[in-house]
Amino acid sequence: xxxxxxxxxxxxxxxxxxxxxxxxxxxxxxxxxxxxxxxxxxxxxxxxxxxxxxxxxxxxxxxxxxxxxxxxxxxxxxxxxxxxxxxxxxxxxxxxxxxxxxxxxxxxxxxxxxxxxxxxxxxxxxxxxxxxxxxxxxxxxxxxxxxxxxxxxxxxxxxxxxxxxxxxxxxxxxxxxxxxxxxxxxxxxxxxxxxxxxxxxxxxxxxxxxxxxxxxxxxxxxxxxxxxxxxxxxxxxxxxxxxxxxxxxxxxxxxxxxxxxxxxxxxxxxxxxxxxxxxxxxxxxxxxxxxxxxxxxxxxxxxxxxxxxxxxxxxxxxxxxxxxxxxxxxxxxxxxxxxxxxxxxxxxxxxxxxxxxxxxxxxxxxxxxxxxxxxxxxxxxxxxxxxxxxxxxxxxxxxxxxxxxxxxxxxxxxxxxxxxxxxxxxxxxxxx
Numbered sequence: 563x564x565x566x567x568x569x570x571x572x573x574x575x576x577x578x579x580x581x582x583x584x585x586x587x588x589x590x591x592x593x594x595x596x597x598x599x600x601x602x603x604x605x606x607x608x609x610x611x612x613x614x615x616x617x618x619x620x621x622x623x624x625x626x627x628x629x630x631x632x633x634x635x636x637x638x639x640x641x642x643x644x645x646x647x648x649x650x651x652x653x654x655x656x657x658x659x660x661x662x663x664x665x666x667x668x669x670x671x672x673x674x675x676x677x678x679x680x681x682x683x684x685x686x687x688x689x690x691x692x693x694x695x696x697x698x699x700x701x702x703x704x705x706x707x708x709x710x711x712x713x714x715x716x717x718x719x720x721x722x723x724x725x726x727x728x729x730x731x732x733x734x735x736x737x738x739x740x741x742x743x744x745x746x747x748x749x750x751x752x753x754x755x756x757x758x759x760x761x762x763x764x765x766x767x768x769x770x771x772x773x774x775x776x777x778x779x780x781x782x783x784x785x786x787x788x789x790x791x792x793x794x795x796x797x798x799x800x801x802x803x804x805x806x807x808x809x810x811x812x813x814x815x816x817x818x819x820x821x822x823x824x825x826x827x828x829x830x831x832x833x834x835x836x837x838x839x840x841x842x843x844x845x846x847x848x849x850x851x852x853x854x855x856x857x858x859x860x861x862x863x864x865x866x867x868x869x870x871x872x873x874x875x876x877x878x879x880x881x882x883x884x885x886x887x888x889x890x891x892x893x894x895x896x897x898x899x900x901x902x903x904x905x906x907x908x909x910x911x912x913x914x915x916x917x918x919x920x921x922x923x924x925x926x927x928x929x930x931x932x933x934x935x936x937x938x939x940x941x942x943x944x945x946x947x948x949x950x951x952x953x954x955x956x957x958x959x960x961x962x963x964x965x966x967x968x969x970x971x972x973x974x975x976x977x978x979x980x981x982x983x984x985x986x987x988x989x990x991x992x993x994x
Contacts, residue, residue, distance in 0.1 A: 684907025829856030
């Protein structure tokens, strides 16, 4: 069974989360940003936005690009920091976590727990798709970022079968009528490359992820001809392509950029498209897995500007910047004033024959919840967390939120010298 897809026995739940700095419409053409900018003072928007959601595009920075040390030299456990983090997990079974405090960029602190444990990455895998996309984009235009950005803004592509079927909605904005509707992707949907990227990361739409992966594949196959490639020519190529050969190309294309970052096959890989529409063209191969260590390697090198190149790293970070309702780990009130760059994914399953509790985000068969986040506080406290869990019959959304509060309080107490007397652990997460 393809674990990315919806079936009767499996519930995959993704909640609306809007990303990218609000002032980004001019450079990206993402229409929901223009509407959000127009309605920024409305009660509707204020109800969801946190103080940390208002960074401008030119205020999003990479923190470690001045001195790109080998990532392994940065991911060395600091014993004191490790002890403080370890106390937040009285029961370590079922959790995997990597934390890096980069407040002092010359002396980062690192801690980890079950960092090599493999979890189903779920929608966190869409970051790998984005990386593959930007890698192929760089190959097309290695010297000129403005050309890459114009291509993303101006090239319109159709969903076709690739965006089908996903029950999660996307925001469809009519700027002339000032209307927003939320609906599933349909065959005839047409959006720019930038908007498909936004649909993939902002609302975690599975169809959009398959379409972005498809476009990376077309860039790889057609090279410079991609600039003028028509929808008819693209469709004709897939109709005639050898499925086995295309599968090998697609799987390698999305995983090789991770290998180039020193992330191994067992630390993070993606083996399947996110919808079943592409099945007639390309297959699955190798399965999907993620580890806290593999994800942290990525996030550190993103801050170093080493994911493809510095401009691609910065753009991926902007695409991860939250500018709407915060969920799960990012929902912690401790983070309200912070800028957060976030992606989460969940996959849970219920076995009704078991007597143990089961429900939304609390599967009793499996209950995967993954959160990767960079937190930037106004006081200069900055850190990265990669948290993965599979805790059965426990509300993992609440669990991650409480852990977020505990981790934030601990790191801020280290950096600004304020000890909070109230310690929050996973033990009380079930009370919400």
